[in-house]
Amino acid sequence: NAGVMQNPRHLVRRRGQEARLRCSPMKGHSHVYWYRQLPEEGLKFMVYLQKENIIDESGMPKERFSAEFPKEGPSILRIQQVVRGDSAAYFCASSPGTGRYEQYFGPGTRLTVT
Amino acid sequence: DQQVKQNSPSLSVQEGRISILNCDYTNSMFDYFLWYKKYPAEGPTFLISISSIKDKNEDGRFTVFLNKSAKHLSLHIVPSQPGDSAVYFCAAVISGGGADGLTFGKGTHLIIQP
Numbered sequence: 001n002a003g004v005m006q007n008p009r010h011l012v013r014r015r016g017q018e019a020r021l022r023c024s025p026m027k028g029h030s031h032v033y034w035y036r037q038l039p040e041e042g043l044k045f046m047v048y049l050q051k052e053n054i055i056d057e058s059g060m061p062k063e064r065f066s067a068e069f070p071k072e073g074p075s076i077l078r079i080q081q082v083v084r085g086d087s088a089a090y091f092c093a094s095s096p097g098t099g100r101y102e103q104y105f106g107p108g109t110r111l112t113v114t
Numbered sequence: 115d116q117q118v119k120q121n122s123p124s125l126s127v128q129e130g131r132i133s134i135l136n137c138d139y140t141n142s143m144f145d146y147f148l149w150y151k152k153y154p155a156e157g158p159t160f161l162i163s164i165s166s167i168k169d170k171n172e173d174g175r176f177t178v179f180l181n182k183s184a185k186h187l188s189l190h191i192v193p194s195q196p197g198d199s200a201v202y203f204c205a206a207v208i209s210g211g212g213a214d215g216l217t218f219g220k221g222t223h224l225i226i227q228p
Contacts, residue, residue, distance in 0.1 A: 004157070033215060042118075042203055043158070045215030056215060091157050095214070101146045101207050103216060105157035 002027055004106035005074075006092050012112045019079040019086070021109045025094030032075045033093045033103055034067055043091060049075060050097075082113045117141045118206050120219035128227050133191040135222050137204030140185065144206035148216065149178060149189045152201045161202075162189070165209075191224075199226045 005024040013019050025032050030050055035043040048056040049069035060067070064082075069075040079086055089110050093103035119138045127133045137147075145166040150158035164171040164178045164187070171178050177190045191198055201223050205216040 006157075031214070035216075035218075040220070042120075042218035042220040043216075045217065048215050059215060093157075097214075099209075101209055101214060102148060102160050102163055103214075104160060105150075107155075107157045110155075 004092055004094050004104055006090075006106035006109050008109060009107060010110050010112070012114060013082045014114055015083060016081050019082050019111055021077040021079075021090050021092075021111070023075040023077070023092030023094075023106060025075070025092075026104055029094035029096050029104070031095045031097040032069050033095070034075075034077050035091045035093065035105075037089045037091065037108075039088075046077075079111075082111070084113050087111055087113045116219075117144075118204055118217050118219040120202075120204055120222050122222050123220070124223040124225065126225045126227055127194050129196060130193045133189075133194045133198065133224055133226070135189040135191075135202050135204075135224065137187045137189075137219055138185055139187075139206050141206070141208075141217075142185065143208045144217070146207045146209045147178070147180060147187050148205045148207075149176075150203045150205060150218075151198075152203060152221070158203060194224075194226050196226050196228065199224060 034046040037043045045059040047067045064080045066078045089108045091108045093105045095103045148163040149161045152158045180187045201221040203221045204219040
């Protein structure tokens, strides 16, 4: 499967726990983006990363949320001390960069906070 | 402050006819536009894009039109097929800005009637 991979597909956490969402970009893509979709809403940009660098985190909440894209392994979106309002679908996308603006999305992780 | 607006939450079209989905934007800095299609419980799928140096781009049954002066774009699907039933998102980006996160509209749910 050469597409963007995300896991887990579904994640249930109790309030106060940590959530870790993983994303492996398409082969050959070095740019990773995370988006969040609340019910009945469009996707909201959260963060843009390249290997070992955060390029733009203007859409990330200031507290409890962090993201990384290490030299080896998948990109991780980490949410600490989850609250009910964090329940949403989280999508990862990748692009080859170099002047190409099309982004290719994974299937998403649906986070439910109980 | 919604910079990309899709004012029709839903649209019903008969199979075989033309589907026209509309999108307006307010940020004049946007210069690259994309359309995505999304089925339930899946990630968005890239359909077609257009740069602001063009006013039309065509790919098979899909054509996107851009009217820069009106800050308006539309996606035409002809002929419409049952598999086209999905939510369609319009997205925009400022190319070359270094921050390539897409700004999405809230989507239009297209329903193709047999």
